[in-house]
Amino acid sequence: MDQGCIETVWRQESRRVLATLIRLLGDFDRAEEALNDAFLAATERWPRDGVPANPRAWLVSAGRFRAIDRMRRRSRFARIAGTLAVIEEGEMATAAEPIADDQLRLIFVCCHPELPPDAQVALTLRETCGLLTEEIAAAYLARPATIAQRIVRAKARIRELALPYEVPEPKQMLQRLDAVLRTVYLIFNEGYAASHGETAVRVDLCAEAIRLARLLRALLREPQSELEGLLALMLLNHARRNARTDPAGDIVLIADQDRSLWDRAAIAEGAHLAEAALRMRPLAGYAIEAAIAAAHATAPTAETTDWARIVGLYDLLAQADTSPVIALNRAVALAMRDGPEAGLGEIDALLAAGPLTGFRYAHAARADLLRRLGRRDAAREAYVAALELTQQGPERRFLERRLRALGSPPP
Template sequence: MPGLPVQAQVERVYREESRRILATLIRLLGDFDLAEEALHEAFFIAVERWQRDGVPANPRAWLVSTGRFKVIDALRRRARFTASQPLLVAQLEALEQADWSEEDVEDDRLRLIFTCCHPALASDAQVPLTLREVCDLTTEEIARAFLSAPATIAQRIVRAKAKIRDAKIPYQVPSLAELPERLDNVLRVIYLVFNEGYSASVGETLIREDLTREAIRLGRLLMELLPEPEVMGLLALMLLHESRRPARTSASGELIVLDEQDRSLWSAELIAEGCALIERALTLGRFGPYCLQAAIAAVHAEASTAEQTDWPQIVGLYDVLLRAVPSPVVELNRAAALARRDGPLAGLTLVERILARGDLQDYHLAHSARAEFCRQLGRFDEARAAWERALELTQQAPERRFIEGRLKTLE
């Protein structure tokens, strides 16, 4: 960061470190709202102090300490003028005695994930709360991921925070005995974080590397803690998807679909690590949906060209996955694989069956798939209508430009 203006350095630290700092402050202060207030106070002070004194050697530690002591000072002032002084004094003593080290900070986000996924919280609030507090996704981004209204998601998050505070839910990684029942939602959270980074729901760029990197880091932490097959499967799945990142966009940021990617740009190191992980997971015999998805990704990764992809094996794996976790999105992905094996009419038949049931009506990829199958079959009017519907449903600039390009080919 040397050479950057101080304001730019503060902004960069906020982008890269604010969620870790918040997680540590939540642990130290025991309160989401106090921690968020402390975080913003610390960054506000940093803009002025760093201009005067220079950027500290460890900005994260400086911001944690500054935010924490700012809250302690505010509580001291409040204690002088409130009838609940004994409670505030006790709170102050606990805050002043709380200790932390840089080693603790690395695990704080994992602790925070398990807190947000505590079974005492409503199941429909656990993942939105984690995405908001751990990963700094906006309420609108989370709502799109859940196909829900932003106001509904906001209410769930507020209620979950209140429950954590009132029930004094502990801020810790659960014991090994408790881990299995807590694991499903944690895996789901990490994968949702990765997906938002892999294909951002809105914005000018397709990929948010900060989120994919963070999801993979959390996956590695979780595997160290609990080397279960599904944890390995999720980490393998993320690594295999991440291996394709350099080839997924052009130099100007335009979307490049899988069949058209330059596979020499794929990361051989990540592919090797991902394939080794999924092989290890599958040999343990207790695998589930993440292992199956990773196995599908591995088949793609092992094909040197799109034409050499083993589509019958991929369709077979989707058949197993669909039995394990029935889902219209899995059906849609299977339809795409089936179209490659049996032709576009087979894929179109399945997609139209999904849409006729009322599923995925607001999912742009379903309409894009239908459009592509119709185009391949020469049904150009239907393809145009489907792509226009997909265009209405996506708010990501590269995907919009990609669909607009497909529409132009029909002209």
């Protein structure tokens, strides 16, 4: 067995193992310590004994026992003896089903109304997606120290209030549904467009977000427009996963993708859910976004995309969501409908307003419109600005190719 096997298990299972360890140990920091101990044990044992049939359960069990050993060695053992007794009662040999729900439990803890909204986001990205503090800070244009403080304070607040590590009853669930759905979408987005590394798409995170949305849907007694719309949106976007990169792992734009590689079953399900969600009241923003995704996914070719409908849907979405990112996406759609000059004016206004100056996709979109208008020098400057804000390998290579096509080597 090579090191790559353990690295694969880390990518696929580490956050779900962590979620279960948090439930068992009752403490974020203790669980993170146990997670690292478990994978250290795996690097020692698996090459000799082979990979276990259920790696996730093995890791949870190993982490749990290492944590118990640590606690026994510490001077405060007497104060946590009761905790140990509860932990030791757990039987992990057949833990597949309890583990499966722990990710959702973790999200409800991270999204508890007792935590500030900005702390909810930071804690979720750290604990559920495994992003580094520096990566979260870059994504939200904040200082790493600020993000670190939010995470530490959120964990302390959870301990102080002894917030329950559970999925609430349906009535309480509805009261926290918006925050939970936002969190699930954050997980999906980190998978759909990874913020760092050499992989453009993290299929594991996308699949996990869809799994969590399906689980939420099964737990709620009645359909909810936000949830139906979000599940539809994720299915429709994830349906294109096999065509979004080439064999070398480089990005392929939607206009150039091989549509025969798209997952037609997922598109059919997503389009059906999107249509149903669009008819529900009150109309949810996710339902409108899903309708936009359906317009892309159901077009037979890039040339037959109904850009007029997409712009109209963005106009509707802008009434409910004033996010500058929504306005940016509308500007790109407007450029496809009315020409690059129309979209460029909108993007320039957004950048002048300030919130998107550190958003790499705004500069990349502007660069593309300038390129299409033949304004090569301005396009180069915009591509360089986007490149300076980009940490993901495939995105950097895409921008570098654009620069070389303009006759300018990357900086």
